Amino acid sequence: MDHLDTLPKLLIAGYRKYGHRKVAMRKKDLGIWRPYTWADSYQQVRQLSLGLVELGLQRGEKVCIIGDNDPQYFWAQLAIQAGGGVAVGIFTDSTPPEIQYIVQHADAVFVFAKDQEQCDKLLAIREQIPAVRRVIYWDDKGLWNYNEPWLISFEEVQALGQALDARQPDLFARLVDEGRGEDLAVFCYTSGTTGRPKGAMISHQNLIAGCDLVMRVDPRRDEDEYVSFLPPAWITENVLGLTIHLRTGMIVNFPEAPETVQENIREIAPHSMLFSARLWEDMAAMVQVRIAESTWINRLLYRLFMPIGYRVAGRRFEQRRSVGLLWRILNALGEFALFHPLRDKLGLTRVRSAYSSGAALSPEVIRFFRAIGVNIKQLYGSTEAQAHTMHVGDDVKFETVGVPIPGMELKIAENGEILVRGPTVFQGYYKDPEATAKAFFVDEEGRRWFRTGDAGLLDADGHLIYLDRLKDMITLASGEKYSPQYIEGRLKFSPYIRDAMTIGGADKEYVTALITIDFENVGRWAERRGLPYTTFVDLSQKPEVYELIRQDVERVNRTLPPAARVRKFVLLHKAFDADEGELTRTRKLRRGLLGERYQTIITAMYGDGDRVRVKAPVRYRDGREGVVETTVRIATLREEAPV
Numbered sequence: 001m002d003h004l005d006t007l008p009k010l011l012i013a014g015y016r017k018y019g020h021r022k023v024a025m026r027k028k029d030l031g032i033w034r035p036y037t038w039a040d041s042y043q044q045v046r047q048l049s050l051g052l053v054e055l056g057l058q059r060g061e062k063v064c065i066i067g068d069n070d071p072q073y074f075w076a077q078l079a080i081q082a083g084g085g086v087a088v089g090i091f092t093d094s095t096p097p098e099i100q101y102i103v104q105h106a107d108a109v110f111v112f113a114k115d116q117e118q119c120d121k122l123l124a125i126r127e128q129i130p131a132v133r134r135v136i137y138w139d140d141k142g143l144w145n146y147n148e149p150w151l152i153s154f155e156e157v158q159a160l161g162q163a164l165d166a167r168q169p170d171l172f173a174r175l176v177d178e179g180r181g182e183d184l185a186v187f188c189y190t191s192g193t194t195g196r197p198k199g200a201m202i203s204h205q206n207l208i209a210g211c212d213l214v215m216r217v218d219p220r221r222d223e224d225e226y227v228s229f230l231p232p233a234w235i236t237e238n239v240l241g242l243t244i245h246l247r248t249g250m251i252v253n254f255p256e257a258p259e260t261v262q263e264n265i266r267e268i269a270p271h272s273m274l275f276s277a278r279l280w281e282d283m284a285a286m287v288q289v290r291i292a293e294s295t296w297i298n299r300l301l302y303r304l305f306m307p308i309g310y311r312v313a314g315r316r317f318e319q320r321r322s323v324g325l326l327w328r329i330l331n332a333l334g335e336f337a338l339f340h341p342l343r344d345k346l347g348l349t350r351v352r353s354a355y356s357s358g359a360a361l362s363p364e365v366i367r368f369f370r371a372i373g374v375n376i377k378q379l380y381g382s383t384e385a386q387a388h389t390m391h392v393g394d395d396v397k398f399e400t401v402g403v404p405i406p407g408m409e410l411k412i413a414e415n416g417e418i419l420v421r422g423p424t425v426f427q428g429y430y431k432d433p434e435a436t437a438k439a440f441f442v443d444e445e446g447r448r449w450f451r452t453g454d455a456g457l458l459d460a461d462g463h464l465i466y467l468d469r470l471k472d473m474i475t476l477a478s479g480e481k482y483s484p485q486y487i488e489g490r491l492k493f494s495p496y497i498r499d500a501m502t503i504g505g506a507d508k509e510y511v512t513a514l515i516t517i518d519f520e521n522v523g524r525w526a527e528r529r530g531l532p533y534t535t536f537v538d539l540s541q542k543p544e545v546y547e548l549i550r551q552d553v554e555r556v557n558r559t560l561p562p563a564a565r566v567r568k569f570v571l572l573h574k575a576f577d578a579d580e581g582e583l584t585r586t587r588k589l590r591r592g593l594l595g596e597r598y599q600t601i602i603t604a605m606y607g608d609g610d611r612v613r614v615k616a617p618v619r620y621r622d623g624r625e626g627v628v629e630t631t632v633r634i635a636t637l638r639e640e641a642p643v
Helices: 008-016 038-054 071-083 096-106 116-124 154-167 171-178 204-217 235-248 257-269 277-292 297-317 325-346 361-373 433-438 486-491 517-529 536-540 543-555 591-597 599-605
Strands: 023-029 032-037 062-066 087-092 108-113 134-137 151-153 186-187 198-203 226-229 251-254 272-276 353-357 376-382 386-390 409-412 417-421 439-443 446-458 464-470 498-501 512-518 566-571 611-619 625-633
Touching: 008 071, 008 171, 008 235, 023 186, 023 257, 023 517, 032 038, 038 071, 038 154, 062 071, 062 096, 062 226, 071 087, 071 108, 071 171, 071 186, 071 235, 087 096, 096 108, 096 116, 096 198, 108 116, 108 198, 108 226, 116 134, 134 154, 134 543, 151 154, 151 566, 154 171, 154 446, 171 198, 186 204, 198 204, 204 235, 204 386, 226 235, 226 257, 235 251, 235 272, 235 376, 235 386, 235 625, 257 325, 272 277, 277 297, 277 325, 277 361, 277 517, 297 361, 353 625, 361 376, 409 446, 464 486, 486 498, 486 543, 498 591, 512 536, 512 543, 512 599, 517 536, 517 543, 543 566, 566 625, 591 599, 599 611
Parallel strands: 023 251, 062 087, 062 108, 087 186, 108 134, 134 151, 226 251, 272 353, 353 376, 512 566
Antiparallel strands: 023 032, 186 198, 376 386, 409 417, 417 446, 439 446, 446 464, 498 512, 611 625
């Protein structure tokens, strides 16, 4: 192999370099971290890939994978690619119709499915996906009595591969060597906020370029630890997880289960960490709630040292001023008494690179983590072009998402849209030439730019200020514009607010908000105060809970210009639910659907009433459908929030 231009070639290079001498991956199973060396990974992929070939996989064919973060997921992806195929990730919580759409649209001929739950989903839609030859599972729990030839185990496929390897020992190397950097490696389906998800076609050289550009400003080492918990169907995990692992030798650790991620992160204490904005917000909210429930000494330490942490971080990052000796001494005391113990509880004691991606992160959350010694850096990107900008070193501004990564070009179009170009930009949307054509802009010099669909502007230092999706920027009747996502991010810093959607428009005089409470946190708050409740609906409509949330809305309003302040809000009787189509699988709001579904409430907020009777359809996880009927209160705030 002359060039390491595909992911399987990188795997073989890692195997030759490290063999059995170095751990490549670990998986926690039954309470024990089980290690796999580079030789183990190589053998797993080799046997599996040849097994797929024996089952009939042809170069260019598509294979879907649906499952949690496991070594088998990465091995399956590499095995597909080694055989010349294209790996197509599907989010684990996808419903059977969502799975059916992607399997059909991608023209998949095999599907890897982790366990009984995913196999059952596929069996339910078997008649609709006749092109799928076999479903390959890697966790056989609950599947022992399934007499279904369509299903085949990971190990059975590997046994087929071993037999083929014995007959043709040079076949695997030849197949990998035939791969080229321009070959398609993965399809990553977009979140589908405005319609059907689109399959972004991403090549091996796209993934490797994305890895190399990030490492120019944030190098990884082969002794670094990484915890893989972001959805492996997401482009971010493909680049910052799998590709960086293959490129640098970084050790990848897989949690025991999705429910144990935080505990497993604490055990590993990874050197790099990328959370979605929602996960960082949840972590900050969890700390606040746990402190409120902790001993008096812990509450005292928090009240004493957090202001010091905020002061020191503010001078260092926002004012760009040196920190005086007295404040350094006080911060050192805080490090011993509070900050290090907090980071230890969160698994952040060794983190060098802490990133947020997926949505704009609230400035309050960034300030909080800076105060305890974690310099979160924002990373802005897209499925179609990976990372566009990021904060570099200490050049971190909380109101921006960083500067263009060296090797990427960025500019702002006349309409305010962010345009990018570089080696990471995808090859187009599968079977959708019209959408592909719309995704690109060719300038006067013939250069091709990807249209991100996002609104932004560049500050005097070249930092990008992300505003919102271009289509979501709202103009009020007064002519003033505001960014719903900016306000929503600030609202969600509250430990008691799970989700929020702000509403406005040219036909509306002011901004309103649909808010869903964090049932767990608000429930604990209510219990500490002896406030009885029975259900989510009951708790959400308590006057005391409305007053609790009102304080947070007023706090946010004080930071906003008058036209963008929330004047009315409701606490919804249910949480936004991805299974009902209200959120994407990456927890982005589907604003159009939400606007239609809650139109009665939205209309009432622009009227004179203080209550509205609603009926809402609910789809339960077992497929049943029902209707929730209740009265929802409408809260009105003063036009000018109190100072």
